[in-house]
Amino acid sequence: MLDSRTNRPEPLPDGAGVGYKPQHFSNILEAPAAVSWLEIHAENYMGSGGRPLAQLRHLAERFPISVHGVGLSIGGEAPLDQDHLSRLKHLIGWLNPASFSEHLAWSTHDSHFLNDLLPLPYTQATLARVCAHIDQVQQVLGREMLLENPSTYLAFAETEMEETEFLAEIARRTGCGLLLDVNNVFVSTTNQQTDPHAYIAAFPMARVGEIHLGGHDMQTDAHGAPLLIDSHGREVVDPVWALYAETLARAGRRPTLIEWDNDVPGWPVLEAEAARAAALLAEVPA
Amino acid sequence: MRQPGFTEALLDPARAVPAGLTDPQGRPAGKRFDVYRNNVAASLTAALETAFPVLRALLGAEFFRRMAGIYLRQHPPTLPLLMFYGAEMPAFLAHFPPVQDLGYLPDVARLELALRHSYHAADAAPVDPAALEAIAPERLMRARLRLAPALRLVRSDWPVVTLWQMHQPGGGAPPEMRAEDALLTRPGFDPAISPLPPGGAAFLLALQRGETFGAALGHAEAESHNFDLGAVLGLLLKGEAIIAIDHEDNR
Known part of the structure; x- marks a missing residue:
């Protein structure tokens, strides 16, 4: 999927994609029209060979691919892991994907990788550090990246800025794009007891290169307040679909991904979720 | 916030939740911090279950899950590549008292x-x-x-x-x-x-x-x-x- 004049990949299409799971390989190739692009987790394709890379090469001939990193720890207090950045550069180099995205979060401390997207206080110090890391990533990869808004479960007493303001400032300083996860907006605003509609209204939509939709679980905190968990293990709920429609009305059409990482269903369930996103996208004037 | 203290508290449920973490009303985060603790433990346990299906069958699912909880705190991943997580498992098993007499496990x-x-x-x-x-x-x-x-x-x-x-x-x-x-x-x-x-x-x-x-x-x-x-x-x-x-x- 290269632009023949520039050898740069074409951007993701403004259609519906899914997070690729190996168990769906045959389903996807049998009926490729069901989705218009695929997203992979970068870290699952950092082996030296074998089936994962063979499948990815095969899929990349037929679909635009988005590479979504989950291990770079862009919000980490320590310098970025050079070895991991090199692995990422290698993957991006040979695959030349349509998009690369990572998270506003940290996951590694003192060479311990904690395998979760951990929260950050929104302060000037965090802002400077995150921007320096994004500058470094964009320089090493030689391309712009997208940064995703997190799901959060708690707040920091030291936070000085709204998350939307924080993300807008990162995009302004680094030139990076943003990945707007609408389920994360719903989860975080519920957990922080703020207004999801105000969050969407304040989000810098011009910077949004991709939208994520996924499922969450419901719990309560010690005081009985709702506490939503970003589990990626079920269907997108109706209030999130409504918030997505509201987002599209403000942003226009954007490439939209269905994320389902745990208790992964059979292909028809995932395909139906993608079709629902595609139907909402089709209602937006081009 | 300091990430070292956050990390230590994440991996050790006996430690107090770090100061400065709150709920929306400014009260101590309490159970909300446990969401992160649980995400870390559950996802790394799942990674070990994927990596060692035969070990799990030999030990039983419940024993393996408890053992994974101890392993992941002693040996958190050192790389963001979970497909290679568990390299210390043979040495861990050789010194884990409850399975000392099962010499074939490592x-x-x-x-x-x-x-x-x-x-x-x-x-x-x-x-x-x-x-x-x-x-x-x-x-x-x-x-x-x-x-x-x-x-x-x-x-x-x-x-x-x-x-x-x-x-x-x-x-x-x-x-x-x-x-x-x-x-x-x-x-x-x-x-x-x-x-x-x-x-x-x-x-x-x-x-x-x-x-x-x-x-x-x-x-x-x-x-x-x-x-x-x-x-x-x-x-x-x-x-x-x-x-x-x-x-x-x-x-």
């Missing part, structure tokens, strides 16, 4: 780690079996065989291959207590495990060190008087594990 863990590494190893085209057969014996003795990157060898004082096969679909009989060496090859994309005949491991280790075919045969025969060369070559060819034959005259 070798089962080594075998399952080797399977993972074989699965993700670099691709390499195998030689044509006919090309190997066509080489005159005296020339073959001076040649060096290059083995596929996906080939792995696990030597064990325990019946590690039979134990592994018992817990595959279709099962298998409980093993006699004897030593087994496992050969992992990867024909296509799916690793296959075979027991090596006596002397086979010495033969392959010599080939891996770059010794000639003849020298490797010498090592094998020193270890086993009736070394079955044909059987080992058969496993290597079927496993697409020989990727080049280097002759002395064109090195």
